[in-house]
Amino acid sequence: MDAVTRLLADLVAIPSVNPMGRGLSGPGFLEGRLSDYLEGWFRALGVEIERQTVSPGRDNLIARYESPGSRRTLLFDAHQDTVPTDGMTIDPFSPELRDGRLYGRGSCDVKGGMAAMLTAFARLVRERPAGSASVIMACTVDEEFTHTGSSRLADGNHGADLAIVAEPTLLKIVDRHKGAVRWKVRTRGVACHSSTPGLGDNAIYTMARVVSALAEYAGELSRSTPDPVLGPPSLSVGRIEGGISANVVPDWCEVDIDRRVIPGERASDGPGKALAFLRERLGDLKRVEFLPPWVSMPPLVPDRSAPFLPALRSAIARVGGATPEVIGVPYGTDAGPLGEAGLPCVVFGPGDIARAHTKDEWIELDQVRLASEMYFEIARELG
Numbered sequence: 001m002d003a004v005t006r007l008l009a010d011l012v013a014i015p016s017v018n019p020m021g022r023g024l025s026g027p028g029f030l031e032g033r034l035s036d037y038l039e040g041w042f043r044a045l046g047v048e049i050e051r052q053t054v055s056p057g058r059d060n061l062i063a064r065y066e067s068p069g070s071r072r073t074l075l076f077d078a079h080q081d082t083v084p085t086d087g088m089t090i091d092p093f094s095p096e097l098r099d100g101r102l103y104g105r106g107s108c109d110v111k112g113g114m115a116a117m118l119t120a121f122a123r124l125v126r127e128r129p130a131g132s133a134s135v136i137m138a139c140t141v142d143e144e145f146t147h148t149g150s151s152r153l154a155d156g157n158h159g160a161d162l163a164i165v166a167e168p169t170l171l172k173i174v175d176r177h178k179g180a181v182r183w184k185v186r187t188r189g190v191a192c193h194s195s196t197p198g199l200g201d202n203a204i205y206t207m208a209r210v211v212s213a214l215a216e217y218a219g220e221l222s223r224s225t226p227d228p229v230l231g232p233p234s235l236s237v238g239r240i241e242g243g244i245s246a247n248v249v250p251d252w253c254e255v256d257i258d259r260r261v262i263p264g265e266r267a268s269d270g271p272g273k274a275l276a277f278l279r280e281r282l283g284d285l286k287r288v289e290f291l292p293p294w295v296s297m298p299p300l301v302p303d304r305s306a307p308f309l310p311a312l313r314s315a316i317a318r319v320g321g322a323t324p325e326v327i328g329v330p331y332g333t334d335a336g337p338l339g340e341a342g343l344p345c346v347v348f349g350p351g352d353i354a355r356a357h358t359k360d361e362w363i364e365l366d367q368v369r370l371a372s373e374m375y376f377e378i379a380r381e382l383g
C-alpha cells in the first residue's frame with residue numbers, strides 16, 4: 001500500500017462525525033480523535049502544530065512549511081469532519097480497498113483530499129524544493145454544518161496569498177460557488193378548543209399566507225439576474241411544524257427556510273430581503289417572527305482568484321496531462337468564509353461530489369494519488 005492510501009485508510013478509520021446540530025455525542029462524534037491523530041502525524045514529520053480552539057473539543061490544526069526564499073504563501077485547507085452515518089450500507093469506519101477504490105465515511109468528503117494535501121505537504125517538508133511557495137496546512141472543524149472552523153481560521157491573518165480548499169471536484173478548479181443562509185420563521189396565534197375556532201387565532205392559517213408569499217418570492221428570485229455560471233439565487237421552504245392536535249386551534253407554527261445566494265449577494269441580507277417582500281405582500285406581520293439564522297455561508301466570488309488561474313492550470317496540466325476545467329458548483333465550502341475575509345480562494349480536490357454523503361461512500365485512489373502530486377506541483381509553480 002502506498003503512503004497516501006495508508007494515510008487515507010487511517011483517517012477514515014477514525015470517526016469524526018459532525019452531529020449537525022442534533023445534540024448527538026459520544027466517542028465517534030466531533031473531530032477530537034482525528035485532531036489528536038493529525039497532531040501526532042505533524043509532530044512525527046517534525047513541524048510545529050498549532051491547535052486553534054474553535055469551540056470546546058473542536059480545534060483547527062494549523063501547520064506551516066516555510067520555503068527558503070519563497071515569494072508566496074499558499075493556504076491548504078481540508079476539513080476534519082464528516083456527515084453522520086445514518087442509513088449507510090457499508091461499515092463506515094472499516095476502510096475497504098476494492099477495485100481501485102477506498103470505501104468508508106469521509107473517504108470522498110474530504111479525507112481523500114486531506115490525505116492528498118498532507119502527503120504533498122510532507123513531501124515539501126522533506127524535499128524542500130528550491131523556489132516553492134511556503135504552505136500553511138489547515139485542518140478545519142465543522143465544515144459540514146455551520147463553518148465555524150473556517151470562519152475562525154479566516155479571522156487570523158496568516159499571510160497567505162491564495163487558499164486551495166479540498167473538496168471532491170474531480171480535479172477541476174472551482175472558482176465560484178453559491179452561499180446559503182438558513183433560518184426559521186415562526187407564527188404565533190391564540191389556542192382554543194377547535195369546536196369554537198372563532199375564539200382563537202390559528203397560527204397555521206397565518207403561516208399558510210406566509211408560505212404562499214414565500215413561494216411567490218422564490219419565483220421572483222428564480223427570474224432575477226443570474227450568475228453566468230451558477231444561475232439565479234433560490235429560496236426553498238424545507239420543513240414545517242405546528243400545532244398539537246386536531247381538536248386544538250394551534251397557537252404556533254414554524255418553517256425552515258433555505259436561501260441560496262450567488263456571487264454579488266450577501267448571505268446575511270437574505271432574511272431581511274424576504275421580510276421586506278412579506279411586508280409588502282401581507283402588510284401586518286405582528287404575529288410573524290424571523291429567528292436568527294443558524295447558517296450564514298458566504299458565496300465564493302471568482303474575481304480575486306482569477307490572476308492565479310493560469311499558473312494553477314499549468315501546474316495541474318503538467319501532472320494530469322490535460323488542462324483542467326474551471327467550473328462553478330452549487331454547494332458551499334470553507335472557501336466561502338475565507339474568501340469573504342479577502343483571501344483569494346479556489347476549491348480543488350480528488351473524488352466526485354456525487355459520492356459524498358452517500359450510503360456507500362468511496363473514492364477512486366488514482367484520483368487521490370494524482371491530487372497529491374498536483375498539490376505539490378501547485379506549491380512549486382506558485383513559489
Ligand SMILES: [Zn+2]
Nearest residue numbers: 109110143167
Ligand atoms: Zn466537504
